[in-house]
Amino acid sequence: MSDPHDLDAPAPSETQGRRHTAGAFDIRNFIGALLGLYGVILTLLGIFADKAYDKTGNVNANLYAGIVLLVISAAFIGWARLRPIIVPEHIEPTHEDPTRPAPRRRPSGH
Known part of the structure; x- marks a missing residue:
């Protein structure tokens, strides 16, 4: 009987x-x-x-907001590094479609 986890998965040597x-x-x-x-x-x-403590109720709002933004920034960049988006290898080329006009290519004779 075949292994259910090995349906269409490529071999590890192929993807490396x-x-x-x-x-x-x-x-x-x-x-x-x-x-x-x-x-x-x-x-x-x-x-x-x-610091403008009288406007913010004795809180340094710029400092705390800046620190929070730096932490969120580190989280986004860390997320992108730890879980990168994999671009598929086999992407079908787009053909000229009259319903989706694209810029026309210039002839190579110019």
């Missing part, structure tokens, strides 16, 4: 070395970088700028 990830183009990297940038700015404002 061919794994292509989204890398820098993963949206989680962009979100993490943007939140990290805002976190650095707010943390620096919380440390060096006017």
Whole structure:
């Protein structure tokens, strides 16, 4: 009787070395970088700028918000590193479709 876990799974030797990830183009990297940038700015404002305790009820809001943003940024970037998006190897090429017009290619004679 055949093993139910071995239905269509490729052999481990076939998949090694061919794994292509989204890398820098993963949206989680962009979100993490943007939140990290805002976190650095707010943390620096919380440390060096006017604290404005009378407006925030004796809480340094910029400092705490900046630290939280830095933690969330680290979580997004860590998530992208630990669980990368695998780009499939076999993607069908798109053909010209009259219902989805695409930019026309120039002839190579120019």
